[in-house]
Amino acid sequence: MAYSDKVLDHYENPRNVGTLDKNDPHVGTGMVGAPACGDVMKLQIKVNDSGIIEDAKFKTYGCGSAIASSSLVTEWLKGKSLDEAAQIKNSAIAEELALPPVKIHCSVLAEDAIKAAVADLKAKQTDKEVA
Amino acid sequence: MTVKTPIYLDYSATTPVDARVAEKMIPYLTEHFGNPASRSHSFGWVAEKAVENAREEVAKLVNADPREIIWTSGATESNNLAIKGAAHFYSGKGKHIITVQTEHKAVIDPVRELERLGFEATFLQPEPNGLLDLEKFKAAIRPDTVLASVMLVNNEIGVIQDIEAIGNLCREHGIIFHVDSAQATGKVAIDLEKLPVDLMSFSAHKTYGPKGIGALYVRRKPRVRLEAQMHGGGHERGLRSGTLATHQIVGMGEAFRIAREEMELENARIRRLRDRLLSGLQDIEEVYVNGDLKQRVPHNLNISFNFVEGESLIMAVKDIAVSSGSACTSASLEPSYVLRALGRSDELAHSSIRFSIGRFTTEEDIDYTVALMKSKIGKLRELSPLWEMHLEGIDLSKVEWAAH
Numbered sequence: 285m286a287y288s289d290k291v292l293d294h295y296e297n298p299r300n301v302g303t304l305d306k307n308d309p310h311v312g313t314g315m316v317g318a319p320a321c322g323d324v325m326k327l328q329i330k331v332n333d334s335g336i337i338e339d340a341k342f343k344t345y346g347c348g349s350a351i352a353s354s355s356l357v358t359e360w361l362k363g364k365s366l367d368e369a370a371q372i373k374n375s376a377i378a379e380e381l382a383l384p385p386v387k388i389h390c391s392v393l394a395e396d397a398i399k400a401a402v403a404d405l406k407a408k409q410t411d412k413e414v415a
Numbered sequence: 416m417t418v419k420t421p422i423y424l425d426y427s428a429t430t431p432v433d434a435r436v437a438e439k440m441i442p443y444l445t446e447h448f449g450n451p452a453s454r455s456h457s458f459g460w461v462a463e464k465a466v467e468n469a470r471e472e473v474a475k476l477v478n479a480d481p482r483e484i485i486w487t488s489g490a491t492e493s494n495n496l497a498i499k500g501a502a503h504f505y506s507g508k509g510k511h512i513i514t515v516q517t518e519h520k521a522v523i524d525p526v527r528e529l530e531r532l533g534f535e536a537t538f539l540q541p542e543p544n545g546l547l548d549l550e551k552f553k554a555a556i557r558p559d560t561v562l563a564s565v566m567l568v569n570n571e572i573g574v575i576q577d578i579e580a581i582g583n584l585c586r587e588h589g590i591i592f593h594v595d596s597a598q599a600t601g602k603v604a605i606d607l608e609k610l611p612v613d614l615m616s617f618s619a620h621k622t623y624g625p626k627g628i629g630a631l632y633v634r635r636k637p638r639v640r641l642e643a644q645m646h647g648g649g650h651e652r653g654l655r656s657g658t659l660a661t662h663q664i665v666g667m668g669e670a671f672r673i674a675r676e677e678m679e680l681e682n683a684r685i686r687r688l689r690d691r692l693l694s695g696l697q698d699i700e701e702v703y704v705n706g707d708l709k710q711r712v713p714h715n716l717n718i719s720f721n722f723v724e725g726e727s728l729i730m731a732v733k734d735i736a737v738s739s740g741s742a743c744t745s746a747s748l749e750p751s752y753v754l755r756a757l758g759r760s761d762e763l764a765h766s767s768i769r770f771s772i773g774r775f776t777t778e779e780d781i782d783y784t785v786a787l788m789k790s791k792i793g794k795l796r797e798l799s800p801l802w803e804m805h806l807e808g809i810d811l812s813k814v815e816w817a818a819h
Contacts (some may be wrong), residue, residue, distance in 0.1 A: 297652060318817065319760075319811060320760075320765075322724055324800050325800070342799055343800040345722065345724050345802075346731045347724060371772075
């Protein structure tokens, strides 16, 4: 299969690979996908006190398009509020990376990972408020 | 180290035509272009002689009578002709077929087609090492079983089935026995005078011959009957009509002659290369060989690199031409059905690479491959959340994944 230059770039030089402390109250973690399906994406975001995402890290088990999709969103997430982050659509990811139809599910997974990370962080913050 | 990249390690998908084969074919495209079925002039006679010489060469490799060899367009057609042809011819005796889940699609799909036409089929699951348990085969035999089809060498994992034992069981029960040998010629010795096999499929392009030509062995004693699947001029004793592709046939004959003469030396050399590849890759943690390592052709090494996804791995190692699953299905996102039939977990099935070594593979190619795999596996595991969880001691089979 022929990959676009952008997929190849992210695949060969993935941005923001790594792990944040998942117990940190400022860190939200989203893990989506399943090994059985051939993709697992772990996306983490860290917000500052004003609720802006200041860091994002990922690790992905999956094809080149899945790795590129998650690498790309870590770049996009930085500097965004949680609500802005939750607005990122899979279609934008697919368009930016010129994903072929058979790889659209990779961009869907990346969108799901963002939503899961945001939800995790919001849940943590609600818990804190309740406490 | 001077190696020419990309390095071809996908000989089970196809092989290059040996230069000696190509040279022998060319005159039959230009100079000796006659139709082998033309009986009235020397153009036809020359072509017919070449076709019959080639038939003899194919027969010699497998110790058969040349009259038992039928030309086809390849192993897929041979499998279709054997399976559909025998099932239909003997359908008056019964309509049950036995085959194996790890067969090539060119066997599975014709059997599925017969199911649509009212036949019943049993798809046996092999043992975790890829080999068939004879007791399970025996247990699957019914009074109405007319046909069994079991491949000699598996295309994905290279394991060699015990065709002799399975054939003996078929003989005892009067079952026609078909064997797909597309991946076996030039790799394992085949003696059809001794083997209790009724029908056997061959391909040229897996054995350094051209694509588009194959053959079907049809036993004469005891005689095996088939219903033709291709009707026309009544070529090949009425079993497969169509003008013979003389140049392709000449190529297959020459390729099989070379295989017969060089098989022993070549296999010893390939075994040394395979051992070198295996011992190099086994330095990497969490690697699993798929399929039995002993009852296997040395040409094939199918390995799962746990916690690394196969497609991204193939992308990472683009300097080597290998495949993940079989080439025929690698366009799909499904993990290999062969590995799944062995009971491999989905993630191990997704993480598999088939290395297949051949006539032109060198020691330098192998060393380059091992070094490349080591570095790329390390890189991809750095990226893998599954590897991280594994290092943390998490049992991945116990995690509740959000399947999508």
